[in-house]
Every structure is written in structure tokens, then in C-alpha cells.
Amino acid sequence: MTGKLDLDPALVARARELARRAGQPVVDLARSHTTVSVERAVLRLAGVTGADPDGIPWVNRLVDAVVADVGLGHGVAAPVFDALAREEITDVTLLAQKAAAGSVRFTQPTGKAATAARRAARKAVAAGVRQIDRRRAERDRLVKRYGDPRQRPWIYLIVATGDIYEDIPQAQAAARAGADVIAVIRSTGQSLLDYVPEGATREGFAGTYATQENFRLMRAALDESSRELGRYVRLTNYASGLCMPEMATLAGLERLDMMLNDSMYGILFRDINPIRTFVDQRFSRQVHARAGIIINTGEDNYLTTADAVEEAHTVTVSQLLNEFFAHEAGLADWQLGLGHAFEINPDLPESFRLELAHALLARELFPDAPLKWMPPTKHMTGDVFRGNLLDGFFNLVGTMTGQGILLVGMMTEAVVTPWLSDRDIALQNVRYVLGAAGGLHEDFVPAPGGFIQQRANRVIGEAVELLERIGEQSLLTAIAEGTFGIMKRPADRGKGLDGVARHEADYYNPATDLLERAA
Amino acid sequence: MTEKKIVRPYGDTTGDGMVQVSFTLPVPHDKRAEGAAVQLAAKMGIDPAMLVHAKQMGDGYTFFVVYGRVNHLVDLSAVQVVERDFPLLSAKEVNALVKQRLRRKLSVVGACIGTDAHTVGIDAILNVKGIAGEKGLEYYRELKVTNLGAQVSVPELVEAARVEKADAVLVSQVVTQRDAHLHNTREMSAAFREAMPAGKRPLLIVGGPRFDETMAEELGVDRIFGRGTTPGEVASYLAYALITNRKARAA
Numbered sequence: 001m002t003g004k005l006d007l008d009p010a011l012v013a014r015a016r017e018l019a020r021r022a023g024q025p026v027v028d029l030a031r032s033h034t035t036v037s038v039e040r041a042v043l044r045l046a047g048v049t050g051a052d053p054d055g056i057p058w059v060n061r062l063v064d065a066v067v068a069d070v071g072l073g074h075g076v077a078a079p080v081f082d083a084l085a086r087e088e089i090t091d092v093t094l095l096a097q098k099a100a101a102g103s104v105r106f107t108q109p110t111g112k113a114a115t116a117a118r119r120a121a122r123k124a125v126a127a128g129v130r131q132i133d134r135r136r137a138e139r140d141r142l143v144k145r146y147g148d149p150r151q152r153p154w155i156y157l158i159v160a161t162g163d164i165y166e167d168i169p170q171a172q173a174a175a176r177a178g179a180d181v182i183a184v185i186r187s188t189g190q191s192l193l194d195y196v197p198e199g200a201t202r203e204g205f206a207g208t209y210a211t212q213e214n215f216r217l218m219r220a221a222l223d224e225s226s227r228e229l230g231r232y233v234r235l236t237n238y239a240s241g242l243c244m245p246e247m248a249t250l251a252g253l254e255r256l257d258m259m260l261n262d263s264m265y266g267i268l269f270r271d272i273n274p275i276r277t278f279v280d281q282r283f284s285r286q287v288h289a290r291a292g293i294i295i296n297t298g299e300d301n302y303l304t305t306a307d308a309v310e311e312a313h314t315v316t317v318s319q320l321l322n323e324f325f326a327h328e329a330g331l332a333d334w335q336l337g338l339g340h341a342f343e344i345n346p347d348l349p350e351s352f353r354l355e356l357a358h359a360l361l362a363r364e365l366f367p368d369a370p371l372k373w374m375p376p377t378k379h380m381t382g383d384v385f386r387g388n389l390l391d392g393f394f395n396l397v398g399t400m401t402g403q404g405i406l407l408v409g410m411m412t413e414a415v416v417t418p419w420l421s422d423r424d425i426a427l428q429n430v431r432y433v434l435g436a437a438g439g440l441h442e443d444f445v446p447a448p449g450g451f452i453q454q455r456a457n458r459v460i461g462e463a464v465e466l467l468e469r470i471g472e473q474s475l476l477t478a479i480a481e482g483t484f485g486i487m488k489r490p491a492d493r494g495k496g497l498d499g500v501a502r503h504e505a506d507y508y509n510p511a512t513d514l515l516e517r518a519a
Numbered sequence: 520m521t522e523k524k525i526v527r528p529y530g531d532t533t534g535d536g537m538v539q540v541s542f543t544l545p546v547p548h549d550k551r552a553e554g555a556a557v558q559l560a561a562k563m564g565i566d567p568a569m570l571v572h573a574k575q576m577g578d579g580y581t582f583f584v585v586y587g588r589v590n591h592l593v594d595l596s597a598v599q600v601v602e603r604d605f606p607l608l609s610a611k612e613v614n615a616l617v618k619q620r621l622r623r624k625l626s627v628v629g630a631c632i633g634t635d636a637h638t639v640g641i642d643a644i645l646n647v648k649g650i651a652g653e654k655g656l657e658y659y660r661e662l663k664v665t666n667l668g669a670q671v672s673v674p675e676l677v678e679a680a681r682v683e684k685a686d687a688v689l690v691s692q693v694v695t696q697r698d699a700h701l702h703n704t705r706e707m708s709a710a711f712r713e714a715m716p717a718g719k720r721p722l723l724i725v726g727g728p729r730f731d732e733t734m735a736e737e738l739g740v741d742r743i744f745g746r747g748t749t750p751g752e753v754a755s756y757l758a759y760a761l762i763t764n765r766k767a768r769a770a
Binding site for chain 1: 541542543574576577580582637638639642643646647648650652654657666668
């Protein structure tokens with residue numbers, strides 16, 4: 001369904017080229033640095049599991065021990081597998097325990113020892129990557145057996161009680177009520193933890209901790225629901241914050257299906273160091289690519305801080321950057337749930353037509369990406385009746401512009417976490433709109449030269465202007481100067497900077513090697 | 520002026536007492552469920568109750584909408600409200616006040632002190648992301664926010680407040696074992712009193728789910744915020760205490 005907006009192909013090509021130009025230096029930066037979380041993800045792939053009695057994961061203890069002895073810049077794989085050989089043990093987790101007790105010294109091996117350590121590391125990590133491959137094949141099998149949702153967009157619902165054992169029945173009830181995708185919102189503040197908590201958790205702040213065990217429990221429950229309902233119910237979590245690479249790895253190992261993974265969200269909204277974010281993001285996306293996971297990007301967030309009309313082009317710019325970074329990391333178009341949102345002030349004249357123009361623009365710029373359509377939040381006031389009406393219009397834009405994933409809006413947004421009845425009413429709203437107008441996109445062709453076409457062309461024009469400005473000063477400078485959202489985030493500030501290191505000449509990371517060879 | 524003291528809800532006729540409510544009962548939809556909904560409405564004072572909508576959700580829940588006449592009266596003269604002692608302002612209004620009256624950025628330094636690693640509270644108030652749909656203080660153009668994060672020592676906090684020329688210091692305390700939050704707060708306020716003369720001392724604010732909001736004086740701080748506080752309330756308080764009510768504080 002291309003061609004409804006009469007976009008200038010040369011302008012679109014120029015926008016992509018500018019995004020590439022702005023993104024490439026960041027990719028170069030990501031390729032020449034590593035982080036503690038990347039290295040911990042490598043160790044997770046190599047089979048390190050569990051946590052010490054204080055709940056600090058063994059991967060953290062092991063990386064900390066290696067960093068203390070040889071630094072981060074060589075990568076931990078070689079020193080760890082070198083120590084493993086010297087200690088004459090095979091269990092990497094046991095080595096982590098010994099290292100935490102201070103009974104192992106690490107060195108950067110050279111010569112034959114280095115070759116042997118690298119070979120052993122590669123073998124161990126390859127086993128983890130194979131496990132991710134097996135999980136992907138398993139998903140393909142289950143989708144074939146149970147089928148995809150019967151309609152587009154897929155219906156995406158959020159669960160968030162804080163207690164995984166409460167989340168499970170709620171998620172299953174939501175699936176029964178029509179949800180195709182379940183997202184488990186994380187506990188507030190998890191993104192700023194520099195470790196991944198362990199085990200099943202029953203207490204969270206406005207969300208449930210993302211842990212490997214919680215992933216496993218919820219995926220098993222939704223497999224049950226898929227069997228019962230005769231359609232594969234997908235599971236979403238978050239590869240964001242300080243542990244992005246590890247979250248991606250755990251998601252791959254536990255067959256999650258979608259992950260939130262934005263290129264700039266952590267920088268802008270969580271004040272995480274830009275370099276840390278870009279390095280972590282590239283690795284996490286390589287893992288997602290391998291795992292067949294659909295990423296969801298976070299452009300909707302810009303519109304919650306900035307004006308949805310004036311700043312509409314920043315969404316387009318961010319989508320183009322997210323696309324560039326995603327392709328570079330090996331993700332295919334079908335894996336790009338690029339985000340955007342229905343956040344224009346409803347009191348503004350023609351707000352609905354503007355929403356249509358923006359949503360159709362995203363659809364036409366990224367014809368093969370699923371696109372994630374996010375409901376109104378900023379202008380939800382607590383007037384639940386008006387909220388339900390707005391959500392109906394949101395659903396209508398979603399279906400008229402062929403969005404791939406529709407996050408169900410709640411009329412009680414900003415009032416309470418959704419009640420059972422709120423969710424039911426919201427799903428009724430979605431079903432009504434998709435039922436009544438599900439095919440309307442076939443008939444909906446904006447008038448040539450009319451309001452919608454003009455608006456879309458103006459937004460892409462402004463996006464190109466912004467990309468040109470970024471091109472002159474580099475993306476990191478643009479972020480430092482507050483181009484996105486309104487936050488200024490310099491590259492030498494922000495959380496997690498002390499966990500970043502430039503690659504030494506002998507840097508070795510078997511996971512990156514394996515993931516890049518496949519791509 | 521003749522103020523009407525007694526009122527009833529208004530549907531379409533003065534004094535008709537009509538209300539509309541909706542709720543869910545954990546029972547499947549059948550005759551008995553509808554009877555149960557009417558019984559609940561009656562206990563709420565709705566009589567007669569008209570059950571206008573009932574719909575089963577999932578296996579064992581039913582959603583009801585009830586209209587009816589409520590027999591309660593409201594006595595306006597007996598209404599008691601706890602007034603917030605500062606006006607609630609929008610981000611725009613706070614920014615405008617700072618810009619016009621302070622004529623420089625208002626500096627805020629925040630931290631979790633002691634061994635407390637729970638940055639949930641301070642991040643909800645300070646990070647742009649905010650909480651419950653409200654943006655955090657970083658979002659306010661006229662506020663300069665320095666978030667020191669977790670496990671900050673009191674001397675570090677005092678030093679950071681000095682360097683940043685803090686107008687206000689925000690401390691979050693979640694951990695309450697052995698009253699750690701109270702000890703830490705007292706230590707913090709004493710350190711500021713010792714390090715800075717009264718007129719130069721930043722506004723001291725603590726927050727956390729287990730604080731008693733009336734203990735501010737006892738703990739030596741200017742204000743305590745409890746569970747459910749939003750960034751907007753904190754920003755409004757800052758504008759009130761540091762700008763619009765500044766004289767009162769000095770006096």
C-alpha cells in the first residue's frame with residue numbers, strides 16, 4: 001500500500017542516506033568499545049548462571065574480578081577461559097564463585113595459552129548461541145502449529161502487578177479476551193540496576209522485575225494459552241537500561257518474542273551514558289536478530305515530552321535512525337516494530353487528520369516493518385468517557401493506516417493500573433473498530449494535494465532538515481545539545497560510563513564474532 | 520447570600536438524587552449475579568436501583584452498570600477539606616515563576632543517602648520519565664537537576680550541594696530497617712546545619728513511603744513527602760517555599 005501520500009522518492013532516499021551518515025560514526029564507536037553488560041552477556045551465553053547469597057549474579061562477580069585484574073578492554077572471554085584451564089575446572093559458574101572468593105587471579109593470556117583460551121571460549125559461547133537458535137526454531141514450529149493472529153494489527157496488552165504469580169493468570173485471561181501479545185512491564189527503576197535480578201519475584205514497583213525465571217514462567221504459561229486458543233500468543237519484555245545486552249540474551253534463551261529496544265530512550269529518559277547505550281544496543285540487537293525477536297522502538301516517548309505536532313518530525317528522524325542501527329545489527333524489516341503514537345492534543349482543530357497523516361507517513365516510509373502504534377496517554381485526563389472515545393479514534397487510525405501492532409489504550413490511563421473491566425471495555429473498543437472498519441484502509445485514499453498529503457510531506461521535509469543539521473555536527477553532539485526530547489545528554493556524562501572501555505588491540509568477544517558471521 | 524446547605528445528586532431534575540455506578544463482581548453472569556449487583560447498589564444507598572447493563576468477562580466475573588436514586592444527602596456546611604498549604608502549579612507556571620522572580624535556574628540536588636540503593640523514589644521525582652503520567656523535575660526547563668543516585672554519603676551530599684549552589688536538596692529513603700530512614704535524615708539535616716549558616720542552607724526535603732509527614736521539624740528538615748507524591752507536587756512546593764513564600768521562610 002505505497003503511494004497514498006505522493007512522497008518524493010528522492011527525498012525519502014535522501015532521508016535514509018542522511019540517517020546512515022548520522023548513524024555510522026555511532027556504529028564505529030560501538031564497534032570499538034565494550035561494556036560490562038556486553039561482557040556479562042557473553043558469559044551468560046557461555047553458561048554462567050545464578051547469583052551469590054546477596055542476589056548479585058555470578059556474571060557480575062566474575063566480570064568485576066576480571067576487570068580488577070586485567071581491565072575490561074581485552075574482553076573477559078580470554079582471561080576467563082584461560083583461568084578455567086589453569087584451575088583445571090570446566091564449570092564457568094564455579095570459576096565465578098572462586099573468583100568472588102578471591103582465590104583466582106586473572107591474566108590476559110598470550111601465545112598458545114591465548115589461542116587455547118579463545119578456542120574454549122568460542123566453544124562455550126557457541127553452545128549458548130545454539131540454544132537461542134533452538135528456541136527460535138521452536139517458535140517457528142509453534143507459530144506453524146497454532147497460527148498467527150487472524151487480524152492485523154496484532155492486539156498488544158500490558159500486564160503489571162509486580163508479582164509474577166499474579167501476572168500469569170492475568171496474562172492468560174487477557175489472551176483469552178483477545179490479546180495477541182502480552183507485555184510484562186518492568187519494575188520502576190530496573191533499567192538503572194547494573195545487574196539482572198535472579199529468580200521468580202513477587203514484589204515490584206509498578207511492574208514486575210525482568211528475570212530469566214520470570215521469563216521462563218510466563219512463556220510456559222502463554223504456551224499453555226496458545227494451545228488452548230489455537231493461536232500463538234507472543235510475549236514481550238524490555239531490553240533497555242543498563243543491562244540491555246543481558247536482557248536480550250535472556251530473552252533469546254527463554255523464547256521471548258518481542259523486546260522493547262530503542263536506540264536513544266535510555267540516554268534521553270534515563271540519563272544513561274550515550275556511549276554505554278549505543279554499545280549495549282548494538283550487541284542486544286545482534287542477539288535479537290539471531291533470536292528472531294521483533295524489536296519495539298520508543299518514539300512514542302518523545303511525544304509525551306514534546307509537542308506532537310511541532311515535534312512530529314523528530315519521531316520520523318528517530319525511526320530512520322532506529323532503522324539504520326537495526327539493519328546494521330542484522331535485523332530484518334519484519335523485526336522492526338518502529339514506534340509512534342496518537343498524542344496530538346484532541347482540542348486542536350483537525351487533530352484526527354493530523355494523526356492520520358503522521359501514521360500513514362510512518363506506514364509508507366517503512367512498508368515492510370510491523371510498526372507499533374501507541375495509544376494516547378498525555379491527553380488522557382481521568383474523564384474515562386472521553387478517554388474511551390479517544391481510544392476509539394486511536395484504534396480507527398490504527399486500522400485505516402495498516403499498523404502492525406496496536407497497544408490497547410485504557411480509558412483509565414493516568415488514573416489506576418487497568419482493572420479487569422477497564423481491559424474488557426478497551427478490548428471491546430478495539431474489536432468494534434476492527435470489526436466495523438477493518439478493511440477501510442482499502443478505501444482510504446487521501447485526496448491528492450489535500451490536507452493529509454500536504455502534512456505528511458511537510459513532516460518528512462522537516463525530518464530531512466533536522467537530519468541535515470545532525471549530519472553537520474554528529475549524532476552525539478546533537479544528543480548532547482538536546483535535539484531529541486528536550487534533554488541535553490553529553491557523551492562524557494550519564495549513568496554507566498564507568499562500565500565502558502575502548503577495545504585493546506587483542507580484544508576478543510566470541511559472541512560478536514559468531515553473531516556477525518551469521519549476518 | 521443564601522447558600523444551599525443540603526444537596527442531592529442531580530440527574531435531570533433538581534432533587535432527583537440520581538447516580539450512575541459501575542463495578543465488577545467475581546461471579547459468572549446469571550440471575551443471581553444480577554440480584555447480587557442490585558443488593559450491592561441498595562447497600563450503597565441506591566434505591567430503587569436500575570440494573571442497565573451486565574456482561575460476563577472471562578470465566579467468573581461480571582461487569583455491571585447501575586443507575587438509580589441515592590437516598591443520601593450531602594450537607595455542604597459539614598464538608599471538611601484538608602487544604603494543601605501551597606498551590607499546585609503546572610510545569611509552565613513553575614518555570615515562569617523561576618524565570619521571572621528568581622531570574623536564574625533553580626538548582627536541585629537529589630540523592631539516596633546511607634546504604635539505601637533504592638533509587639525508585641528519587642528517580643520517579645527527578646528523571647524526565649517521571650511517574651503516573653507526570654514528568655520528573657528534569658523536564659522543567661528552569662530547574663537544574665543533579666541526581667547523585669544511590670548510596671551517597673552525607674558529606675558527599677553536602678559537598679555536591681555546595682558545588683551546585685543547591686536551592687533545594689531532595690533525599691529519598693526507602694529502606695526503613697531499624698529506623699534507618701530517620702537516623703539518616705537526622706544525620707543529613709545536622710550536617711547541613713553544621714556546614715552552612717541558616718540563611719545559606721538549601722531547602723531540605725525528604726521523601727519515602729514510610730515517613731510521617733508531620734515529623735519535619737523533629738527531623739530538622741523543611742518538608743516530608745510521603746507515598747504517592749508526584750513530581751508536580753514537589754515542583755510546586757519548591758516554587759512556593761523558595762519564591763512565592765520566601766519571606767515567610769526567612770522570618
